[in-house]
Amino acid sequence: MDYVIKSIIPIVIGLIVIYGMKNGVKVYECFVEGAKDGIGICVKIFPYLLAMLIAVGVFTDSRLLDAFINLVRPVVKIIGLPPEVVPLVMVKPLSGSGALGVFTDILKRYGADSYIGLVASIVMGSTETIFYTLTVYYGAVKIKNIRHTLWAAIFADLTAIIMAVTLVRLMF
Template structure:
């Protein structure tokens, strides 16, 4: 699947070209946005990498993983990926910091590295989204939203494990 990235880029650029988009100028415009987005998420990565590094080398993380072991072993979740699964529903940028830490330590192409990347892209920051979306229109009774969203989130994690373990 190593051709997937060049193919996607070519397809999008070709479609834009056919539609008369000034592809080079549009690309630069987007790249500037990309630079600003990275600048914005950078502080979150710093904060989260620091906290997770402290937690790991103090032995605190081992303790938390030990407590969660019965659940994670049941799903087949490698210990390295557990902090990501806990963080992702709460904060996207926090989860990004943790994913960065995982990829750096176990390698982006290892099984836990790939699994973490897949979980990161197939689940969402549900607590954050629910708070902001309902908060913005003043809704207090969210009824079954959280339950259904959590079911979706857990399904995403379990499906990620089932799919990724097939590739390794």
């Protein structure tokens, strides 16, 4: 069974190539054109990605994150969110890799099976890198007015955080 599971992607790719050849499509040329388009997209996305990475670095290195955590500590206690998880909640909308680093630190300090570790695990899996995603994808297609996307994404993340606390309390 393991062999079949590992073979699914190569089989699907092979079927696509065979289907294309059967219908007279120049498969290799189409692949090369797609790769050229992909590189063009990477070039368009790079400035937005670089700006976001610099902003995350400045926010973290300037200790603004620590100040913000101290400011919101009373509020997060009301919903039951451990203050130790606040850095993850703050970094996750900005940077997936930064959030992974914070998440790893939380698990090393408090353990994966602790209340803090369980809440952090659910938050990590159920929230999105909102600002990174908006910056990269809207920037790539040159959309400047994101309208309600940001507020909907923030509301979805807040819902995920509240549900993480609720689920851990109910199930563990």
